[in-house]
Amino acid sequence: MTVALKERIDRLGPWFHNLTLDGIETAPDHPLGDYPRFKWRGFAEVVPDDLSGRTVLDVGCNAGFYALEMARRGAEVTAIDSDPRYLAQATLAAEVEGARIDLHLMSVYDVARLGRRFDLVIFMGVLYHLRHPLLALDLLWEHAVGERMLFQSMQRGSAEPAVPAPDYPFEDEAPFLQPGWPRLSFVERRYAADPTNWFVPNRAAAEAMLRSSGFAIEAHPEPEVYLCRRAERGEAVEPPPRIAPA
Known part of the structure; x- marks a missing residue:
């Protein structure tokens, strides 16, 4: 068995x-x-130890590490990935673990096809691989997230949090020069030898994109990771307290 x-x-x-x-x-x-x-x-502490009776969607599940963790906690788990090899890895892992995970070959842009919302959506390590990152967040808010989302994105640049003013005059270019201004860096060719790294936010941009799409940040347990609540779009939400880089 082990050799096979x-x-x-x-x-x-x-x-x-x-x-x-x-x-x-x-x-x-x-x-x-x-x-x-x-x-x-x-x-891990921001996710309840007991998820019995709760539904979880793992977007971009890769080989299924987080999907398996949620299944161990008793959740009803659905997992999607657009890469057939990763999905085959997740299928094998679920088989060996004896975990019941509903796996789909699907992009984040297709989440409406699932036809349901989930108590928790895991959206980790995916945003910067997308050519249309804000669209992905909008679609998750509209079609998939019922209560909360666990989010992570690679970040580069300033770790300074920012709360932009409601508006700026057209001739005022100063905000764009501030270190903490939200920036989404476009990678035309490759970054870290990966041609699928497209847009890399700084901290302020990641948080601003979440707020803009209708997610209120409830916890920021470590750099790049956020637990978000599905809120109303346009709801005034203060950014989380600043944390020191690890």
Whole structure:
């Protein structure tokens, strides 16, 4: 069984999620270390230990690390990814774990096809891979998020939070020169050798995009990670307290 499983894991490689399946690590030499397990430890406390009776959607599930964690906590889990290989990895992982996860080959832009909202939507490590990131957030607000969303995006640039004024005169260019002004950097070619890294926000931009799409930030447990509540669009929401970089 273990030899056969190791062969199946190898056939589906390379793996970005380091999962432990029947004692076998899928990415033991991951350049980031034990990823995403070590990352999860930094914000796991914002998700209830008991999710019995709750529904969860994992958008861009990759090999299924977060989907499996939610299933272990008793949630009814749906997971989507637009990459067939990642979805095959998640299928194998769910099989080995004995987890019931409803898996779909689907882009975030297609979430309306699911025809339902979820108590918790996990949208981590996806935004900066999208050519239309704000559209994705809008679609999640409109069609998928029922209560809360766990969000993460790579951030670069200033970590200074910002609350822009309601309006500025046309001739005032000063706000755009402020270090903490929301910026979404476009990557024309590659960043970190990855041609799918398209838009990388600074902290202020990530938070502004969330607010603009109708999400109120409830917790900011570590850099880049936010727990958000589905709010009304245009609702005045103060940014979370500033945290020191890790």
